[in-house]
Amino acid sequence: xxxxxxxxxxxxxxxxxxxxxxxxxxxxxxxxxxxxxxxxxxxxxxxxxxxxxxxxxxxxxxxxxxxxxxxxxxxxxxxxxxxxxxxxxxxxxxxxxxxxxxxxxxxxxxxxxxxxxxxxxxxxxxxxxxxxxxxxxxxxxxxxxxxxxxxxxxxxxxxxxxxxxxxxxxxxxxxxxxxxxxxxxxxxxxxxxxxxxxxxxxxxxxxxxxxxxxxxxxxxxxxxxxxxxxxxxxxxxxxxxxxxxxxxxxxxxxxxxxxxxxxxxxxxxxxxxxxxxxxxxxxxxxxxxxxxxxxxxxxxxxxxxxxxxxxxxxxxxxxxxxxxxx
Numbered sequence: 590x591x592x593x594x595x596x597x598x599x600x601x602x603x604x605x606x607x608x609x610x611x612x613x614x615x616x617x618x619x620x621x622x623x624x625x626x627x628x629x630x631x632x633x634x635x636x637x638x639x640x641x642x643x644x645x646x647x648x649x650x651x652x653x654x655x656x657x658x659x660x661x662x663x664x665x666x667x668x669x670x671x672x673x674x675x676x677x678x679x680x681x682x683x684x685x686x687x688x689x690x691x692x693x694x695x696x697x698x699x700x701x702x703x704x705x706x707x708x709x710x711x712x713x714x715x716x717x718x719x720x721x722x723x724x725x726x727x728x729x730x731x732x733x734x735x736x737x738x739x740x741x742x743x744x745x746x747x748x749x750x751x752x753x754x755x756x757x758x759x760x761x762x763x764x765x766x767x768x769x770x771x772x773x774x775x776x777x778x779x780x781x782x783x784x785x786x787x788x789x790x791x792x793x794x795x796x797x798x799x800x801x802x803x804x805x806x807x808x809x810x811x812x813x814x815x816x817x818x819x820x821x822x823x824x825x826x827x828x829x830x831x832x833x834x835x836x837x838x839x840x841x842x843x844x845x846x847x848x849x850x851x852x853x854x855x856x857x858x859x860x861x862x863x864x865x866x867x868x869x870x871x872x873x874x875x876x877x878x879x880x881x882x883x884x885x886x887x888x889x890x891x892x893x894x895x896x897x898x899x900x901x902x903x904x905x906x907x908x909x910x911x912x913x914x915x
Contacts, residue, residue, distance in 0.1 A: 616835065616837065616858070616860040620837060621835055621862070622634040624837060627838070628840040630777040630781070632671060632781045633780030636882070642876070642878075643665060643876065643879075644876070645875050645877055646879050647821070647871070647879055653821060658754075659750045659753050659881075666880060666881055667880065668820065669882070669883040672884065676778060679776060680777065683773075690763075690787060691889060694891075696891075699895055703761070704717050704759060704812075704893065705895075712904065713901060713908070716759035722905075723791075726912060735799075735902035737796040737806070742795065744756055744791070744793070745792040745793055747790075747886070748886065749788075749883040749884060755790070756790045757789065758789055758791060760786045760787065764779070765785075785816055788815055789812055791812055793810040794810060795810070796808075806897070808893070810891065811888055812889050814887045815886045818882040819881055820880040820882055822864040822868055829863045829865045831863050832866070833862060834860060836858060839855060842854065842859055
């Protein structure tokens with residue numbers, strides 16, 4: 590698409606009655622990365638530019654929600670070099686939420702909120718059940734003999750995508766509820782991710798088979814945490830999601846639609862941007878590729894021990910998903 594001709598306005602000096610035309614540039618969505626850089630949104634600008642530079646690709650809802658084989662993702666669909674600790678440096682607000690979550694994740698107790706037993710019920714909580722499923726799929730847990738294979742395992746060199754299909758056991762969302770979307774500060778983390786998931790995987794552990802006197806045991810020595818998100822412009826329930834009002838010099842104001850295409854504030858003209866602004870750009874230009882976002886893996890040392898009795902294996906067999914044939 591050819592860029593629109595610049596708008597003009599007429600200025601008349603007090604000593605001259607002849608109008609002088611001064612060009613006023615039209616704001617284009619391709620100007621947003623530059624506006625982000627002026628605001629200090631380094632990663633948000635980098636990610637959006639990747640989208641603009643990519644081949645046309647529109648993610649499906651199933652892919653967005655994680656129902657895909659991550660091993661099949663090609664490099665052009667991946668944005669996977671985001672540093673996990675950037676969450677803290679780029680957003681003190683988000684950093685506090687993440688810090689509290691990581692403390693829960695590394696809590697050295699069999700009643701760990703994310704991978705443990707359900708307190709008071711003596712049941713396998715969802716995270717522990719999921720990890721036992723991973724152990725079964727890795728050939729470490731034998732549900733027929735209700736036992737674990739003795740061994741030491743180190744997945745600490747794996748990427749987030751590799752851990753996703755090997756030892757990932759739980760997740761928590763950050764900034765996804767309606768209140769957070771309204772109240773969270775507009776910063777680089779918000780501009781890059783909006784709401785996102787922190788996922789957890791076991792990266793170092795050992796197992797010991799049962800004996801006549803002792804039950805099968807699992808010792809978790811280290812866990813890994815990483816961000817998983819998607820960068821796309823899918824609309825929910827056919828609503829054209831607003832993405833704020835943008836200007837060249839002052840960046841963004843508000844993420845709620847005011848029903849106007851533009852408004853003026855602080856001497857700046859702000860332009861309404863929505864999901865469909867990007868969808869229309871892709872249709873017109875044949876550029877714009879949705880992306881799967883993964884961060885680096887942050888390792889957390891821990892010391893969590895589980896002893897599995899026959900009843901635990903029985904519960905696992907009753908509740909776990911069937912093994913998928915390869």
